[in-house]
Amino acid sequence: MGDRLVLRLRRALTGPLPEPVWPAGIRPVPFEPDRHARQVHALLVEAYSRGGGYVEPFTIWWPSLRDDSEFDPALVVVAVNAQDEIVGVAQCWTSAFVKDLAVAPAMRRQGLxxxxLRQAFRALQGRGAAFVDLKVDADNPSGALRLYRSLGFDEVESYRLS
Known part of the structure; x- marks a missing residue:
């Protein structure tokens, strides 16, 4: 993996937040662990296959996520297409931290x-969070940094991981 620069970004959640605008044919659905956990995991594996993140095998990933004290299924924002296939997910911790954001490759650059993230911002603001944080590799290949900056995230910290 080598030496990589990680950025911690923050966005204020004060004041009115923009409504999410879903791409045509895409809608948010409540996360149902028994129904969605394997599909969410598969999407994360696919999204991170070209870099930008890593996800453990399902048998390690799901119990470790589900049993984490900061996990709340209500903070897993899932988007599905007309066939009810998961095409996007934003998984946040109760500490107002975006742990994972993944969009199916075929759905990228369409606003998903x-x-x-806007749906997640509203959920976190509703819980009283004043801001939301996330971490991203400075050289993330997916355009994530451009997306985060366009949504009002600013760098609050950077550090190197070897």
């Missing part, structure tokens, strides 16, 4: 990442 923005819609997922």
């Amino acid at each position: 990442g923005s819609a997922l």
Whole structure:
């Protein structure tokens, strides 16, 4: 993996937040662990296959996520297409931290990442969070940094991981 620069970004959640605008044919659905966990995991594996993140095998990933004290299924924003296939997910911790954001490759650059994050912002603001944080590799290949900056995230910290 080598030496990589990680950025911690923050966005204020004060004041009115923009409504999510979902791409045509895409809609948010409540996360149902028994129904959605394997599909969410598969999407994360696919999204991170070209870099930008890593996800453990399902048998490790799901119990470790589900049993984490900061996990709340209500903070897993899932978007599905007309066939009820998961095409995007934003998974947040109760500490107002975006742990994972993944959009199916065929759905990229259509506003789905923005819609997922805006939905997450509203959920976190509703819980009283004043801001939301996330971490991203400075050289993330997916355009994530451009997306985060367009949504009002600013760098609050950077550090190197070797």
